[in-house]
Amino acid sequence: MTPAPLATRLDIPSGPLFFPVTAYGPDGSVDLDTYRTHVRRGVEAGAAAVFACCGTGEFHALTPEEFEGCVRVAVEAADGRVPVVAGAGYGTALAVRYARLAEAAGADGLLAMPPYLVVAGQEGLLRHYREVAAATALPVIVYQRDNAVFTPQTVVALARTDGIIGLKDGLGDLDLMQRVVSAVRCEAPGDFLYFNGLPTAEQTQLAYRALGVTLYSSAVFCFAPEIALAFHQALRTGDDATVAKLLDGFYRPFVELRDRGRGYAVALVKAGVRLRGLDVGEVRPPLHEPSGDHVKQLAELIERGHALLEEAK
Numbered sequence: 134m135t136p137a138p139l140a141t142r143l144d145i146p147s148g149p150l151f152f153p154v155t156a157y158g159p160d161g162s163v164d165l166d167t168y169r170t171h172v173r174r175g176v177e178a179g180a181a182a183v184f185a186c187c188g189t190g191e192f193h194a195l196t197p198e199e200f201e202g203c204v205r206v207a208v209e210a211a212d213g214r215v216p217v218v219a220g221a222g223y224g225t226a227l228a229v230r231y232a233r234l235a236e237a238a239g240a241d242g243l244l245a246m247p248p249y250l251v252v253a254g255q256e257g258l259l260r261h262y263r264e265v266a267a268a269t270a271l272p273v274i275v276y277q278r279d280n281a282v283f284t285p286q287t288v289v290a291l292a293r294t295d296g297i298i299g300l301k302d303g304l305g306d307l308d309l310m311q312r313v314v315s316a317v318r319c320e321a322p323g324d325f326l327y328f329n330g331l332p333t334a335e336q337t338q339l340a341y342r343a344l345g346v347t348l349y350s351s352a353v354f355c356f357a358p359e360i361a362l363a364f365h366q367a368l369r370t371g372d373d374a375t376v377a378k379l380l381d382g383f384y385r386p387f388v389e390l391r392d393r394g395r396g397y398a399v400a401l402v403k404a405g406v407r408l409r410g411l412d413v414g415e416v417r418p419p420l421h422e423p424s425g426d427h428v429k430q431l432a433e434l435i436e437r438g439h440a441l442l443e444e445a446k
């Protein structure tokens with residue numbers, strides 16, 4: 134069989150990148166109907182792309198069958214309006230399996246998560262991502278975080294690899310990112326994509342934009358799309374007053390609240406979706422639910438965010 138040609142692009146329109154949570158029913162099983170509603174609402178609200186079953190979508194907690202079901206539903210819900218990118222991870226063999234499942238489910242691209250557990254050297258990391266990219270026709274975005282941190286030369290090599298189209302940074306080392314952007318510009322010129330993928334990326338987006346990184350993920354978009362969209366619009370149009378107001382009054386306190394518990398990067402976001410009326414269930418172990426007091430503070434913060442949007446009108 135002739136392999137399908139590798140896609141070289143992913144057309145992402147302007148807007149926040151939506152990383153939906155995965156919905157579970159009361160018995161803990163995946164609730165695809167609620168997940169469909171969550172993804173559809175996000176797309177209709179103005180997401181630029183859907184990143185299904187990634188960190189916020191509890192990739193780590195899904196079986197391959199559940200993963201494929203969720204990606205399929207995300208593709209149906211997006212209905213061709215925006216691209217759907219799916220997570221793929223663990224060791225090379227399993228990452229390849231997830232990549233192929235995502236392709237079969239109709240995804241438009243992959244977010245390659247760090248390999249499971251081992252702390253590998255640059256040469257091994259490069260081989261890992263190259264094998265994942267070679268296994269499907271889907272364009273691959275490599276996710277830098279935790280045990281997958283790259284030198285500028287490794288990113289140059291990734292950028293020269295067929296099928297690898299971008300780097301999502303969840304590390305937050307601006308000096309390293311500046312060197313990466315510079316090295317790729319000089320040694321692998323083209324349209325390699327960069328994403329600010331730090332938790333609550335809005336908090337650092339002014340700094341990333343200065344490096345030329347304009348795409349960013351938004352967990353806030355899951356539960357307060359109106360706030361995430363207003364921030365994105367303010368950034369895009371140079372409305373510095375609204376950017377500062379939302380950073381000072383909403384994003385900074387949200388980041389501080391999110392830092393109050395381990396796993397809150399997911400659990401608090403899921404609580405936020407429930408607060409806004411969609412019962413996406415609880416997080417699966419080993420994550421745990423946020424305390425009642427923290428959920429109350431999140432509800433107050435969402436109200437404050439809405440008041441700030443009114444003031445900014």
Ligand SMILES: O=C([O-])C(=O)C[C@H](O)[C@@H](O)C(=O)[O-]
Nearest residue numbers: 187188189332333350351352
């Ligand atoms: O894999 C993931 O879910 C992410 O890295 C994206 C998140 O939206 C991240 O930006 C966050 O947690 O705010």
